[in-house]
Amino acid sequence: MSTEMSTAAPSRLRRGLAAASGALLLGAAGGLLPLTAAQAAEATVDDAVFAWSINDESGNSAFYGGCNFLSAGVAGDNGGATVWTAEEAEELYSTSEGNVSIRKPDADGGWVTPTWQTKCQAPDGGSTTPPSNDRFSGNEVVIENGTGTVDPEAGTAEISWDGSFTIVFYGGMTYWSLSDLELSVSADGTGVVTGTASGYGADMFDLSKWVELEPREIEVATLTGVEVTEDGFEVTPDYLGVEIEVEADGPSGPQIRSGDHWGSFPQSWIDFNIETGQAAYWYSSGGQVDRHKPANPLSVSYTYEAPEPEPEPIEEPQGQVTVSQTEFTTDEEATVTVTGTGFTPTANTPSRPPLVGQQPGAYVAFGDFAEQWKPSEGASSSDRKVVDGQVVWALPAQSRELIGENGTALIDENGNFEVELTVSYPDEVTGNLGIYTYPGGGAAVPGYETYTPLTFTEPEPEPTTPAPTEPEPTTPVPTEPEPTTPAPTEPEPTTPAPTEPEPTTDPTEPAPTTDPTEPEPTTDPTEPEPTTPAPTEPEPTTPAPTEPTTDPTEPGTGIQVDVTSGHPGDPITVTGLEEYEGDELRGQFNSDPVDLGTATVDEGAVTFTVPEIDAGEHTFTVFQGETVVFSTPFEVLADDAPAEPALSVAPERVTPEAFVDPEQGVRATASGFTAGESVTFVVTPEGENVTGLEETVQVDQDGTAQFVIYGTNPADPSVYVGQYSVTIDGTDLSASFEVADDADPGQPGSGDGGGSGSGDGGSGSGGGSSLPRTGAELAGLGAGLALIAAGAAAIAMTRRRTA
Structure with a gap:
């Protein structure tokens, strides 16, 4: 090809690549330099676009029959080697079929879709005749939605496309098709494009010949110097200097291997086209249009999303x-x-x-x-x-x-x-x-x-009688012998006086009450004396910690907070506290503990106030006594810092019976918005049998908007069983809840019974999840919290259905 066309063709292709993939590319004398991000590992692509004008001769005027052109899809059997008429073209010619389309450049450098009337025109609308004047239509095939894998770091790619296109020469006297292209690029920058060829055999020397050819796989292009990037690549297929084998006296003549443009398309491409009658147009045969035969650049573009890096393997602990x-x-x-x-x-x-x-x-x-x-x-x-x-x-x-x-x-x-x-x-x-x-x-x-x-x-039993250290004498041993005769001043009675002690020589000591001449009764040391167990004093105990007496669960399971950030003085409402109804709970902020005082649980909720502490990340914890009931990270915002928008739902699981009760349902809370603005909640079931809901609610002076979602068919609550998502229109915020038969029935979503808001029970759209039941609808009761607190009976809201 001429120098002029060699530079123009890549320019057109660059425009096509940008239009097809949205990639940002810069032109250079030798091709394209893609602007890529940091290289990464292999990733899957599903939007690859293949674009190729094949060569200039594929858009040139023909020596007979008008011109050569490309058509989308596989052209049917026209019955013979004849030029297509406009009427026949209605069945044979197409610019779009499935993933395949045909386009051509216009005079402004953009792309247009050709028609049967304009397919042979040059970009400026002029004629491309005669074949030797170096004016071409520039038509090219574009195949979208290729799938496969690419690895910019390794420089490899494997992509395939579904779809077909037809190469028509001499106005239709000879044509064939390529289907289902596959691309493979190796790490050394070499690659190959293959596809399935089909069509009809013709002979310029015997116009009566017309035979359907057996489809076969051929090499469409061999590639060298491919640089796989995160946007794609552009490369000129091998042609110049490529040698092929053809019969010197065959129908297409020998290959000429001299001059600036000698070369060929792949051998299997040539072998197939010897049968179609087009072979000489795909290699240097010594004709006057040999300079139009070299392959034009092809481009492949795609959206590459680097895979998440594999985390470093963690050796599992062995405690x-x-x-x-x-x-x-x-x-x-x-x-x-x-x-x-x-x-x-x-x-x-x-x-x-x-x-x-x-x-x-x-x-x-x-x-x-x-x-x-x-x-x-x-x-x-x-x-x-x-x-x-x-x-x-x-x-x-x-x-x-x-x-x-x-x-x-x-x-x-x-x-x-x-x-x-x-x-x-x-x-x-x-x-x-x-x-x-x-x-x-x-x-x-x-x-x-x-x-x-x-x-x-069991402890060792205590002995019933302590073992004596010395045996006790069987008779008392007097320290002094007692007189055997009574004192002369007072005769001793012959028998012991039962009512008073016998006098002794020591007037301060009582005399024994038994006759000292008789031995005292003895105690058999082998016979245990009756004992009274020493009273056991309880050992001091350490007060039990506040952990649960059964398998502990983390603080806060099943409990939610309406906001996770706020300014000092803002309210924090904790819901899901039904089991603590009527109890006093204590709030606390950490790192340096700040006591928030106590509050009584009312209708499963309790509210504390963000304290005057330094802005930043803290931990908000709710205690019952010293037991942790709930704990969550909380960001205290500076006075001039806007609250971060957030969305929550409570409860996240609800029974069908509670869901159809407007005084319970599920409460959606949006926080961190500007007072006075409106936010639109979108409730979307996963299935098709429940109609979803959109609800617009005005934000109150605390930056919060709420409404209660409930079902409107109390006659059959089970139709609402399934998953639901809640989003804020125009934001990335989302939350979800589930209506389930085994949900905890004691967690209403509406803290005030849903008494304010529109709540007409008939607005919304969407679907349920896996619900083989009759259709049903959702409804919402929404209002700004300040208006609820003020006792407003209703708030005007906009409502609309979604399909």
């Missing part, structure tokens, strides 16, 4: 535990030290709050556990009974910052911890007593599951 004492008596209470090693980080992070995606740590507990107790083997929490609340949650530093220090211990960076527990024999034992460790947060970490048995025995 070990030693306990300072393992043998006890049943009447003993002792403090033991539990030392853990090897509790290193795990890849199996929790899926439930407050440690979603964080390291779960391990519970360290004195427990009465069932034989099958391990969470990793599917045991339920009821199989793990903690004795007397003796459990401590050992956590690495980052996770402990989220939970707080109360009831927790630190796992250091080497996976070690030390915990003290109080051990005493329980009133009832149903399983195996021991010191147990197992992962927190609902995670499955076999390496955190350990069991150290504890042995309890």
Whole structure:
């Protein structure tokens, strides 16, 4: 081809590549320099675009029949080697079929779709005749939606396309088709495009010849110097200097291997076209249009999304535990030290709050556990009974910052911890007593599951009679012999006086009450004396920690907060507290503890106020006494910092019966918006049998908007079973909830019974999830919170249905 056309063709192709893929490319004398991001690993693509004008001769005027051109799809059988008429073209010629389209450049450098009347015209609308005047239509084939893999870092690609196009020469006297192209590029920059060739055999020397050819796979193009980037690539297929074998006296003549333009398309391409009658147009045959035969550049473009890097493999932990004492008596209470090693980080992070995606740590507990107790083997929490609340949650530093220090211990960076527990024999034992460790947060970490048995025995019985140190004499040994005759001043009675003691020589000591000449009754030392057990004084006990007495769950399970950021003075409402109805709960902010005081749970909710503390990340925790009820990260905003928009729903699971009750339902809360603006909630079921809902609500002075979502068919609540998503129109915010038969029925979504808002029960659209039931609708009760507090009866809202 001429120098002029060599530079013009890539220019047209660059425009086509940009139009087809939206990639930003810069032209250069030798081709294209793509602007790429950092190279990454292999990724899947599904929008690859292949564009190629094949060569200039494919858009040139013909020596007979008008011109050569491209057509989308596989052209049918015209019955012979004849020029297509306009009437025949209605069946044979197409500019679009499936993934394939035909386009040509216009005078302004853009692309247009040719028609039967304009297919042979040059970009300026002029004629392309005669064949030797170097004016071409520039038509090219574009095949979209290619799928495969590309690896810009390795320089490799494997992409295939579904679709066909037809190459028509001499106005239709000879034509054939290519289908289902496949591209393969190796790391050394070489590549090949293959496809299935089909069509009809013709002979310029015998116009009566017309035979359908057997389809076969051929090489469409061989490639050298391919640079695979994150946007695609452009490359000129091999032609110049490519040698092929043809019969010197065959129908198309020998290959001429001299001059500036000698070369050929691949051998299999030539072999097939010897049968179509076009072979000489695809290699240098010495004709006057040899300069129009070299291959034009082809381009491949796609959207590349680098895959997420594979995380570094984490060697799963193998925790070990030693306990300072393992043998006890049943009447003993002792403090033991539990030392853990090897509790290193795990890849199996929790899926439930407050440690979603964080390291779960391990519970360290004195427990009465069932034989099958391990969470990793599917045991339920009821199989793990903690004795007397003796459990401590050992956590690495980052996770402990989220939970707080109360009831927790630190796992250091080497996976070690030390915990003290109080051990005493329980009133009832149903399983195996021991010191147990197992992962927190609902995670499955076999390496955190350990069991150290504890042995309890009955105490040794106390002896009923203390063993004497010396045998007691059988008769009393008087220190002085007593006179055998009565004192002369007072005769001694012959029998002991029963009512008064006998006088002695010492007037201050009473005389024995028995006759000293008779031995005193003795006590047989072998016969135990009756004893009274010494009263046992209870040993001082250590108050039980606030951890649960059964398998502990993380603080906050099933409980939600309406906002996770706010300014000092803003309200924080915690919902899902039905089990604490009427109780006083205490709020606290950490790092430096700030007490928020107490508040009473009313209708499953309690509200605290953001304290006047430094802006930044804190932990908001709700206590009942010293027990953690709920804990979550909370960002305190500076006075001039806008709150971050957020969306939440409560509850996230609700029974069908509660969902069709307008005073319960599910409450959607948007926060962090500008007071006075309107936000539109969009509720979308996953299936097709429930009509969804869009609800526009005005934001109150605190930047919050709420409304209650409920079903409008109380006669058959089960139609609402399924998953629902909630989004804010025009934002990326989203939340979800589920209507399920096994949901907790005690968590209404409407804290005030849904008494304000439009709530007409008939607006919205969408669908249910896997619901083989009759259709139903949703409704919403929405209002700004301030208006609810002011007792407003209703708020004007816009409502619309979605298909």
